[in-house]
Amino acid sequence: ELKxxxxxxxxxxxxxxxxxxxxxxxxxxxxLYWYRQDPGKSLESLFVLLSNGAVKQEGRLMASLxxxxxxxxxxxxxxxxxLSATYFxxxxxxxxxxxxxxxxxxxxxx
Amino acid sequence: xxVVSQHPSRVICKSGTSVKIECRxxxxxxxxxxxxxxxxxxxxMLMATSNEGSKATYEQGVEKDKFLINHASLTLxxxxxxxxxxxxxxxxxxxxxxxxxxxxxxxxxxxxxxxxTVL
Numbered sequence: 755e756l757k758x759x760x761x762x763x764x765x766x767x768x769x770x771x772x773x774x775x776x777x778x779x780x781x782x783x784x785x786l787y788w789y790r791q792d793p794g795k796s797l798e799s800l801f802v803l804l805s806n807g808a809v810k811q812e813g814r815l816m817a818s819l820x821x822x823x824x825x826x827x828x829x830x831x832x833x834x835x836x837l838s839a840t841y842f843x844x845x846x847x848x849x850x851x852x853x854x855x856x857x858x859x860x861x862x863x864x
Numbered sequence: 865x866x867v868v869s870q871h872p873s874r875v876i877c878k879s880g881t882s883v884k885i886e887c888r889x890x891x892x893x894x895x896x897x898x899x900x901x902x903x904x905x906x907x908x909m910l911m912a913t914s915n916e917g918s919k920a921t922y923e924q925g926v927e928k929d930k931f932l933i934n935h936a937s938l939t940l941x942x943x944x945x946x947x948x949x950x951x952x953x954x955x956x957x958x959x960x961x962x963x964x965x966x967x968x969x970x971x972x973x974x975x976x977x978x979x980x981t982v983l
Contacts, residue, residue, distance in 0.1 A: 787971075789974075794979075795976070795977070796957050796974045796975060796976045796977040797908075797957070797974040799971065799973075799974075802971060842907065842908070851898060851910055851913055852898070852910070852959075852972060853910075854907045854908045854909075854910075855907065856907050857906070857907045859905070
C-alpha cells in the first residue's frame with residue numbers, strides 16, 4: 755500500500771530565506787497533491803501534480819514531481835510570515851483514496 | 865465553484881450521546897465522499913469512503929458500528945458518532961470528489977471540518 759513520508763516535520767525559518775520540503779512515497783502514485791492547513795482550519799489545495807517532471811508555481815511556492823525517484827518537493831522562496839502553516843503532501847490514484855504525508859509545520863519568524 | 869460545507873462546525877456533547885455531522889457539496893454532485901479524522905498536530909487519517917447509494921468502505925481499525933456513514937444523495941453524506949466517548953474527540957474533515965472528476969485530476973474538495981469535543 756502507498757505510504758507517504760515528509761521531511762522535515764517541523765521547520766523554523768527566517769523571513770527572506772529559502773527552503774525545501776520533501777515528500778517521498780513508497781509505490782507508484784499517479785498524482786501528487788500539496789495542501790496548506792492553518793491552525794483550526796481545514797485544507798487548502800495548493801498544487802496538483804500529474805506527471806513526471808511537472809512543476810507548478812504560485813507566488814513564493816513551487817512544487818515539482820519526480821515519479822522515477824518517487825519524490826515531490828515544495829520549495830519556498832524568500833519566506834514571509836504569512837506562509838506559516840502546516841503543509842501536507844498526499845498521493846493517490848485516479849478514482850481512489852488519498853494517502854497523506856505526516857505534514858510539515860512551518861514557522862517563519864522575522 | 866467546488867464548495868463543500870460541514871455542519872456543525874463545532875459540537876460539544878456528553879459522553880454516551882450520538883452526534884451527527886453533515887457534509888454537503890454545494891455546487892457539484894459528488895459520487896464519492898471521504899471522511900477523515902485529525903488529532904492535534906497530526907496528519908489526516910482516512911476513516912471511510914462513502915459512495916452514493918451504497919455502503920461505506922471503512923479503513924482498517926475503524927469501527928463501522930461506531931462511526932455510521934450514510935451517503936443518501938449526490939450532495940450529502942453524514943457521519944454519526946454513536947455513543948461518543950472522550951477518546952472520540954477530534955477534528956473530523958470530509959471531502960467530496962466531483963462526479964466525472966476535473967481534467968483527470970481526481971481532486972477532492974475539502975469541507976471546513978467539525979471539531980468534536982466529548983465531555
